[in-house]
Amino acid sequence: MTHLSNAAHYDALIVGARCAGAATAMLLARAGAKVLVVDRDPAGSDTMSTHALMRGAVEQLDRWGLLDRLIVAGTPRVGWTTFHYGPESYPVEIRPSGGIDGLIAPRRSLLDGELVTAARAAGAEVRHRTSLVGLVHDATGRVRGARLSPARGSEYEITADLVIGADGRRSTLARHVKARTLIETPNRSGCVYAYFDGIRDRGYQWFYDTRATAGAIPTNAGLHCVFAAVPDGVFRAARRGVDPKALLLTLAGKANAELARELAEAKMRERPILFSGANGHLRQSHGPGWALVGDAGYFKDPVSAHGISDALRDAEILSREVLGAEPDALATYQATRDALSHDLFRTTDRMASYDWSLRGMQRLHMQLKDAMKAELTWMREYFEPVATAA
The missing domain is CATH 3.30.9.40 (D-Amino Acid Oxidase; Chain A, domain 2)
Known part of the structure; x- marks a missing residue:
């Protein structure tokens, strides 16, 4: 990324300071990028969530130096998960693996807050109660920045080499760039x-x-x-x-x-x-000067409780591709995300159909387990250790 001296110019503007946006900001800032993150909600606010993190996400938080902070803040370690199918119960022990000895399910105000704190510690600038109201384009139509509106004060413009939408399934950025929905699932x-x-x-x-x-x-x-x-x-x-x-x-x-x-x-x-539910979507998640991450680009029904884990996974894929500065980095990010998400996305939709017997749901869980295992294997090979904040 190119660093310019203009105080109103950033390497990356990230819209949304929840888990996907804050994680992306932290990783980019730790690599030396000049990053601005904005979020329309006040700092420390909560959001709807099942909270459950899968093993890959916990391993990421551990590598990033944040897992111990979440544990010290009172997040309980989870050593068992039990599936109840009607009267039958199947407990499964969470065995130590990948350097972790359990899973966690932190409150979103804590998880998102720790990621924001880590992003700030790495040098990112974070502005809460600030909304995206428009985009700045150059003569070719490429996104070059944005118009922002604080809760108090006048609108202003900033420029950025890349504008990233991490602002949820009803993403304002996705609407402004007219991101196409590639797949929409029918069940919710x-x-x-x-x-x-x-x-x-x-x-x-x-x-x-x-x-x-x-x-x-x-x-x-x-x-x-x-x-x-x-x-x-x-x-x-x-x-x-x-x-x-x-x-x-x-x-x-x-x-x-x-x-x-x-x-x-x-x-x-x-x-x-x-x-009240929402259909799952897989959106076009990149274009000239912009990208989408988290629910903004990929949302599935909460029945599989995999949303936060996917958001953290995709934040790291996007940041690494951007930092690699290859000509097709954003296309590679989307292709990688889509390949990793396909089986999770389709299986979750079948779960959300509720058109299954209890034995059928067990089979769907085996499919989900296989997809998660393949995802975890890929993540461990792709995500090399990164330096953590001091």
């Missing part, structure tokens, strides 16, 4: 999420029954993130006129009666969050 879940105190810690718990799924994931402050999901049409009908907690208990009961009884006796610490 409606979900309700809440945090409970008083649930026994048994690691990641995943529950499945006819046309219903649920999960209980241990996270910070002794709480569990609990979600329940059904087909979006069923969800929209079930939520009408129903108290959100009652809705959660009802939908959790469809997935597992024992879970619903445990929730009824536990204490709900935060008001439930409702998500």
